[in-house]
Amino acid sequence: MSMIHVSTTINGDEAEFLCDPRETLLDVLRDKLALTGAKEGCGTGDCGACSVTVDGRLVCSCLVLGAEAQGKSITTVEGIAEGESLHPLQEKFIEYAALQCGICTPGILVATKALLEKNPDPTETEVRYWLAGNLCRCTGYDKIIRAVMDTAADLRKAS
Amino acid sequence: MQYHSPASFEDAVGIAASADGTTRFLAGGTDVLVQLRADVFTPDVLIDVKNIEGVKDIVCEDGGWRIGAAVSGAEMSENAELARQWPGLVEAMDLIGSTQVQGRATLVGNLCNGSPAADSVPAMFAADVSANITGPNGERRVAVSEIPVGPGKTSLEKGEVITALHIPQRGDNAADAYLRFIPRTEMDIAVVGCAVNLRLDGDTISEARVSLGAVAPKVLLVDEAAQAIIGTSLDENALNALAAAASAACNPINDKRGTIKFRTHVAGVLARRAAKIAYDRVRASK
Numbered sequence: 001m002s003m004i005h006v007s008t009t010i011n012g013d014e015a016e017f018l019c020d021p022r023e024t025l026l027d028v029l030r031d032k033l034a035l036t037g038a039k040e041g042c043g044t045g046d047c048g049a050c051s052v053t054v055d056g057r058l059v060c061s062c063l064v065l066g067a068e069a070q071g072k073s074i075t076t077v078e079g080i081a082e083g084e085s086l087h088p089l090q091e092k093f094i095e096y097a098a099l100q101c102g103i104c105t106p107g108i109l110v111a112t113k114a115l116l117e118k119n120p121d122p123t124e125t126e127v128r129y130w131l132a133g134n135l136c137r138c139t140g141y142d143k144i145i146r147a148v149m150d151t152a153a154d155l156r157k158a159s
Numbered sequence: 160m161q162y163h164s165p166a167s168f169e170d171a172v173g174i175a176a177s178a179d180g181t182t183r184f185l186a187g188g189t190d191v192l193v194q195l196r197a198d199v200f201t202p203d204v205l206i207d208v209k210n211i212e213g214v215k216d217i218v219c220e221d222g223g224w225r226i227g228a229a230v231s232g233a234e235m236s237e238n239a240e241l242a243r244q245w246p247g248l249v250e251a252m253d254l255i256g257s258t259q260v261q262g263r264a265t266l267v268g269n270l271c272n273g274s275p276a277a278d279s280v281p282a283m284f285a286a287d288v289s290a291n292i293t294g295p296n297g298e299r300r301v302a303v304s305e306i307p308v309g310p311g312k313t314s315l316e317k318g319e320v321i322t323a324l325h326i327p328q329r330g331d332n333a334a335d336a337y338l339r340f341i342p343r344t345e346m347d348i349a350v351v352g353c354a355v356n357l358r359l360d361g362d363t364i365s366e367a368r369v370s371l372g373a374v375a376p377k378v379l380l381v382d383e384a385a386q387a388i389i390g391t392s393l394d395e396n397a398l399n400a401l402a403a404a405a406s407a408a409c410n411p412i413n414d415k416r417g418t419i420k421f422r423t424h425v426a427g428v429l430a431r432r433a434a435k436i437a438y439d440r441v442r443a444s445k
Binding site for chain 1: 164185188192195205231233260262345
């Protein structure tokens with residue numbers, strides 16, 4: 001099986017890897033680049049636990065091939081905090097206890113960060129629709145939604 | 160499986176035509192990669208079309224629109240002028256999957272997957288969208304309504320690929336609408352889908368196209384339903400005739416998502432509602 005050589009940018013850093021044509025971006029991130037923040041939940045694009053952005057666009061990394069990352073800019077949950085200082089969304093998720101088992105959390109953080117960059121003042125309905133593809137089986141979503149709404153309000157005040 | 164990412168459709172067709180075994184074209188991957196991962200279908204040759212120039216273009220052309228083969232649902236929704244002219248088509252595409260799926264899924268992929276329940280396909284039938292196809296025997300342009308031939312099956316020949324879709328000129332006094340029935344609010348497959356595209360002359364419908372999804376082995380263009388409302392001002396008699404014609408065209412399956420009786424009834428209900436929305440949109444734009 002011939003491997004494909006891929007050069008890409010991940011969280012602002014250049015990265016290179018060799019991958020099998022069938023390997024997904026999620027497999028590559030977790031198994032080759034030791035970025036285990038993105039999780040495999042369903043593997044079929046339904047649960048959103050593997051959410052990352054590719055050239056700024058929110059996608060499920062389980063439904064992107066590693067080979068497709070060539071020349072792209074990928075952001076994962078590991079790229080959200082700046083060094084030791086957490087992103088406001090991460091702070092707020094802790095404050096609101098907007099997580100329990102934590103499997104869905106990286107995907108939800110990546111997804112909500114993408115939302116707030118596109119729409120700094122979303123309604124609760126918009127947040128819920130935006131996160132329709134991020135399943136959480138613990139929290140019942142309410143704390144997540146409140147944490148996102150509060151973060152959005154804080155960020156608007158700060159800007 | 161081999162992975163190719165050619166820089167031209169000519170090369171893509173060459174790879175597909177000379178491939179040993181099965182091939183698939185990859186754009187958004189929201190069907191192809193799900194089938195690959197679930198071991199439902201693994202092609203011998205996978206041809207990624209996203210590195211071909213123009214596949215991400217949404218451009219005005221011949222008074223209408225050219226939508227490249229790899230344009231995602233999110234990119235369509237973000238194009239305000241496209242959404243203003245073709246709200247039904249853009250909303251139909253936007254109904255598919257989650258935000259993450261919208262970041263990848265394409266109109267061409269939804270069409271080529273061949274599902275009778277594909278949301279964007281009835282909207283494309285109603286809008287009279289056509290497809291540019293290139294293959295080993297050259298290029299051809301066909302109406303999208305000629306492409307699905309059954310569940311998972313299309314009229315595309317081996318080595319043929321859709322390079323772009325063409326949405327016709329919108330013209331004056333016209334609008335479209337798409338509705339689907341699902342038992343929840345989001346992230347589901349249509350039990351019934353219905354698209355209506357209208358043009359008015361004053362208050363009278365002068366042109367109409369009505370399409371139904373998920374009620375037959377392939378998406379239907381229902382001429383009898385269109386004829387039921389052409390020449391009317393969408394009064395109660397016209398709506399009743401429309402609903403009856405839509406229901407009469409149904410030949411659905413019975414499954415866990417909907418019975419034959421339910422789907423047949425709902426097709427009429429959605430046709431009425433979609434026609435009213437399209438009609439009101441035309442009037443609101445005046």
